[in-house]
Amino acid sequence: MHKTIITCAVTGNIVKPGQHPELPVTPRQIAQACLDAADAGAAVVHIHVRDPHTGLPSMELDHYAEVMQRIREQNRELVINLTTGPGGRYIPSTDDPQVAAPGSTLMLPEKRVAHIAALRPDIATLDLNTMNSGADVVINTPANVRRMAKVIREAGVLPEIEIFDSGDLHLARDLIADGTLAGPGLFSFVLGVHYGFNASPETMAYARGLLPQGAAWTGFGIGRHEFPMVAQAWLLGGHVRVGFEDNLYIAKGKLARDNAELVARARLIVESLGGAIASAAEARTMLNLHRG
Numbered sequence: 526m527h528k529t530i531i532t533c534a535v536t537g538n539i540v541k542p543g544q545h546p547e548l549p550v551t552p553r554q555i556a557q558a559c560l561d562a563a564d565a566g567a568a569v570v571h572i573h574v575r576d577p578h579t580g581l582p583s584m585e586l587d588h589y590a591e592v593m594q595r596i597r598e599q600n601r602e603l604v605i606n607l608t609t610g611p612g613g614r615y616i617p618s619t620d621d622p623q624v625a626a627p628g629s630t631l632m633l634p635e636k637r638v639a640h641i642a643a644l645r646p647d648i649a650t651l652d653l654n655t656m657n658s659g660a661d662v663v664i665n666t667p668a669n670v671r672r673m674a675k676v677i678r679e680a681g682v683l684p685e686i687e688i689f690d691s692g693d694l695h696l697a698r699d700l701i702a703d704g705t706l707a708g709p710g711l712f713s714f715v716l717g718v719h720y721g722f723n724a725s726p727e728t729m730a731y732a733r734g735l736l737p738q739g740a741a742w743t744g745f746g747i748g749r750h751e752f753p754m755v756a757q758a759w760l761l762g763g764h765v766r767v768g769f770e771d772n773l774y775i776a777k778g779k780l781a782r783d784n785a786e787l788v789a790r791a792r793l794i795v796e797s798l799g800g801a802i803a804s805a806a807e808a809r810t811m812l813n814l815h816r817g
Contacts, residue, residue, distance in 0.1 A: 533563075563603045642679070652670075709736075755791045
């Protein structure tokens with residue numbers, strides 16, 4: 526079997542600082558969390574940024590740039606994966622659903638990928654989901670996905686195609702067929718989000734069966750499903766992901782010390798099952814990425 530790539534998603538944009546005292550917020554903290562995760566065995570780090578003063582989600586180019594610079598100063602091999610997810614949430618106002626209510630973030634697709642064009646990370650996520658998300662709606666229309674994919678492609682960045690439900694996979698196959706995306710592709714299955722894929726062995730196996738032949742993929746679970754889905758992804762031949770974006774706990778009722786502890790647990794699970802962890806250099810070869 527191939528070696529397993531561990532991705533660590535160190536902060537996300539949903540978890541609030543009050544939920545964990547060690548949630549990385551500032552660019553320095555986010556970069557250090559990435560470096561610590563790498564030391565524990567992560568070959569890829571998935572990065573959101575936040576306002577360092579409020580802890581709220583941010584899309585500031587300078588924050589992304591600082592995080593990348595701090596990582597590269599100490600680790601040239603670590604694979605950097607930047608999010609493009611923010612900017613797709615819509616909340617209709619009560620009186621007129623055509624008018625956005627406070628909290629909506631829907632914006633031009635080019636703005637959602639401006640930091641990708643400027644900074645050219647190794648990987649950029651590309652969300653294909655249009656779905657209910659809690660009480661809100663996330664909107665990624667095929668036309669807007671194509672506009673984002675164009676910017677990512679022109680930047681020479683590898684898109685990681687985020688899959689929240691089966692319809693997303695059918696859209697991905699159409700985008701590969703019409704040349705918007707290069708096949709066979711790199712995919713990530715997000716399991717356990719309300720109103721999306723259920724976190725179960727059957728769901729992950731079903732999603733894998735819809736992939737283009739030869740595609741690389743990662744499967745991961747949200748919350749209490751994180752570690753069971755690490756094992757399940759490995760058993761089905763996929764790569765794995767953990768991190769504070771997805772889950773804050775190392776055991777029921779016990780907060781993880783940091784992202785590195787979650788990575789160490791994922792590594793233990795994979796190695797206990799007979800697998801081996803890919804280094805960042807090996808991950809670059811497996812994903813056909815240039816050097817950092």
